[in-house]
Amino acid sequence: MGSDDGVILSAKGLSVSYASVNVLEGLDLKVREGEFVAVVGESGCGKTTLLNALGGSLQHEGRVVRPEHIGVVFQNDAVFPWMTVEDNIGFGLRGLRGVEHYLKMTGLDEKRRNFPYELSGGQVQRVALARTLAAEPDLILMDEPYGSLDVYTRDRMQRWLLDVWEREKKTIVFVTHSIEEAVFLSDRVILLKDRRLVGEFRVGLPRPREQDVRFSGRFVRLVREITRAIGINSHAA
Numbered sequence: 001m002g003s004d005d006g007v008i009l010s011a012k013g014l015s016v017s018y019a020s021v022n023v024l025e026g027l028d029l030k031v032r033e034g035e036f037v038a039v040v041g042e043s044g045c046g047k048t049t050l051l052n053a054l055g056g057s058l059q060h061e062g063r064v065v066r067p068e069h070i071g072v073v074f075q076n077d078a079v080f081p082w083m084t085v086e087d088n089i090g091f092g093l094r095g096l097r098g099v100e101h102y103l104k105m106t107g108l109d110e111k112r113r114n115f116p117y118e119l120s121g122g123q124v125q126r127v128a129l130a131r132t133l134a135a136e137p138d139l140i141l142m143d144e145p146y147g148s149l150d151v152y153t154r155d156r157m158q159r160w161l162l163d164v165w166e167r168e169k170k171t172i173v174f175v176t177h178s179i180e181e182a183v184f185l186s187d188r189v190i191l192l193k194d195r196r197l198v199g200e201f202r203v204g205l206p207r208p209r210e211q212d213v214r215f216s217g218r219f220v221r222l223v224r225e226i227t228r229a230i231g232i233n234s235h236a237a
Helices: 047-055 085-091 099-106 121-134 151-168 179-185 211-215 217-230
Strands: 007-018 021-032 036-040 061-065 070-073 139-143 171-175 188-193 196-202
Touching (some): 007 047, 021 047, 047 070, 070 121
Parallel strands (some): 036 188
Antiparallel strands (some): 007 061
16 A cells, blocks of 8 residues: 555554453554654553554454555564474565575574574564565564563664664564663654553654664653653653
């Protein structure tokens, strides 16, 4: 899909209820092709519900227009444990690029015949993203994919993801509970609170991004501003 203004994903009046309890109410959202958008908010605010509704795997009210080919990367159960690295990547293969391209992209060529239990958490997530990219989706939804990683592995995976995104130019909607991660990765940060999207923050940091950008005045100010917008008692940061 697409339109004159480049919007690849849109939601209008999106609402989700569980057993008569409103989880999301009247959300409006537009994401443009090639954009990296992060969604932040307190635990339990409905971030994963939003992602599932956008992806079409959850019943909802309102109108969502999405592309036909969507890839999803989860925090857990991201790969098939009974398949090797190359078989996991090859499972999603569609198009002209072969497994070798994605093995090179992940840097896991020497572990092509390893199973997921033989890999580190960061390596498993690389395989998960490579398998998703191999299916050539128009949109990738990522649900806190680095939430279970230690801080050092998480930093490395963030830098690797940005490098892949710079080369592949895929549209990504990335859910995270970490404000710092959201600001470091994205073009825009969307704040989900009280069942609604209540704020949008344009990052405006130069790309490609290096680790040092985390110490810039704009980065620090944005993190502080978003933290305050979530609420003084927020643990999202």
